[in-house]
Amino acid sequence: MEKKITVLPGDGIGPEVVASAVRVLQAIGKRYNHKFHLSYAVIGGTAIDEFNNPLPDETIAICKESDAILLGAVGGPKWDNNPPELRPEKGLLKIRKTFDLFANLRPVKAFPSLLGASPLKREVAENVDLMIVRELTGGIYFGEKHRTDNEASDLNIYTRKEIERIVDNAFEMARLRKGRLCSVDKANVLETSRLWRQVVEEKKEQYPDVKVEHNLVDSVAMKLITNPEHFDVVVTDNMFGDILSDEASVITGSLGVLPSASIRGDHFGLYEPIHGSAPDIAGQGKANPAATILSVAMMLRYSFGLKEEATEIERAVSAVFNDGYFTADLAKDGSRSLSTNEWTDRVIIEI
Amino acid sequence: MEKKITVLPGDGIGPEVVASAVRVLQAIGKRYNHKFHLSYAVIGGTAIDEFNNPLPDETIAICKESDAILLGAVGGPKWDNNPPELRPEKGLLKIRKTFDLFANLRPVKAFPSLLGASPLKREVAENVDLMIVRELTGGIYFGEKHRTDNEASDLNIYTRKEIERIVDNAFEMARLRKGRLCSVDKANVLETSRLWRQVVEEKKEQYPDVKVEHNLVDSVAMKLITNPEHFDVVVTDNMFGDILSDEASVITGSLGVLPSASIRGDHFGLYEPIHGSAPDIAGQGKANPAATILSVAMMLRYSFGLKEEATEIERAVSAVFNDGYFTADLAKDGSRSLSTNEWTDRVIIEI
């Protein structure tokens, strides 16, 4: 197989973790006989510095030519006081919207060797294996905004079509997993949630093999912590998804190793670690590349249909953790930690 | 002191826990020589059954004559399929709006004897003592709504005045506590959040003794679990507050014993446990009245300025837990549990 990938290293530790993930990608290519052609482009703070634009047209053009995008991370204190339009995260919001990447997939699965770092009791977190499917291009993020000196507003708005496609996506995901779908809304208060709930009710006829429940966002915010094992696939809107997916990411103690995918209907997608750009440790070889490496696995699975290759990366990462190799963020008291590159070498040896 | 209190028992276990709390209130009145005059009225499902209205005018009139309101809980499966206007929780939303109860106070404090029930590790949860101040009468809850067959929308809208009063409230709360305020918003996406952040920045000049930080809602959703001790007072809008206060309620394992207050500028307020109406155990003497009893303590403190009396109730509840007395929901394996009334007796003996 031959695929074109746009690589957007971004800011802070972005370039380091992306370099690691690219090495793993090439190792997989070699082993399974695939060719991955890489093109590099800028986004976020780096793009603001160079083009005064967090997502320059050049970057969009390069992405359009490719089959998938690999992103590091964006942001840093240098750009924190910029006006809204010149903030690194604007690049993120714009790339999602430009490429219609409406489905954000955020898996959370416990690595037994990392559970010690979880704030939750081992017995609460150890069997967690859930996937949050967040609507990513609609809702209050992109609705009309108003602002005067004395008032501000944001419109939360969803069309039936926007809801249908993300709900379909989540049902299909549930089907591939444990067959359970929890749809999250605030139907006792919001009109958008009532439409959301109605669409899920209509759609479920088409997926009789999936067990569906509706749950309120406040209640899910509790249950994700008291009983996270309860969940298989969770589907929700953009704003609730932002909050709940970050909340869920802390369950297993593996916050720094969680990947994500932002996809649309045709397999094109953007893959990135959920962690930030960690400017404080940038350039020191301390960053944990696991989340970005696992994002490459998601790319292989969802954009290229290469399931075996994806599973192989996941297995290798797991094995390296089980063998007791960690970067500084996860190293236990007293144990030696590996640098970003050393840890990546371990994964490549495994493959 | 003489005070008039409207008692709204509500649905499910509401009447039982309210009866317990009223007994504790009267015991405090006796010991400290206060007279509390009670008037009872209906709200929620019970009010729908009787008046076809979750908040009848009669109830509003009685509340208007009083100095504070004590509420049990509303809701139950019986009314779950009612149209939106005839749902029990509409009574809650309407009473908040009618009486302009714009500040919802939700304290979360660890009881050492309950930590075993927490999903979090003991060392993460044991020193937690935070207070969420949620804006309760504005934002997306009450903004304009639209709905067609193919589209739905909810307007999130805040005036500067609405933000100023809740922010003032939170600053004053921080001053009475540990002097730290975390303001939560989504300023990288929402206009309302940018106005919110600006108001907090302006206000902080007036409270130089309070240490202020701004934090994004997704980041707070994580930190509440990874490092809940970090927080003292947390102030946020209606929707974020709904999610974060419920999330925070599970930290200490004492979900069933958490009180709340919904107040306005002049000390009038509504006090209620944060738990629901638990229809499955209603009428069986199994309900835990602690949250409602602690809500009475909040009433004494915030509406009547009776600090000593409030502290005495809190001390008594704590002592009863420390002595190993629990209702069924909290009883440890093998230990005998007390009924709602027996447990209340223990608290009254302590006072």
Ligand SMILES: CC(C)[C@H](C(=O)O)[C@@H](O)C(=O)O
């Ligand atoms: C940076 C921010 C705009 C973004 C979001 O809210 O979507 C981030 O929190 C995320 O979840 O990817």
Ligand SMILES: CC(C)[C@H](C(=O)O)[C@@H](O)C(=O)O
């Ligand atoms: C019942 C519901 C409308 C209410 C809310 O969302 O405010 C509840 O969740 C609460 O927090 O008191």
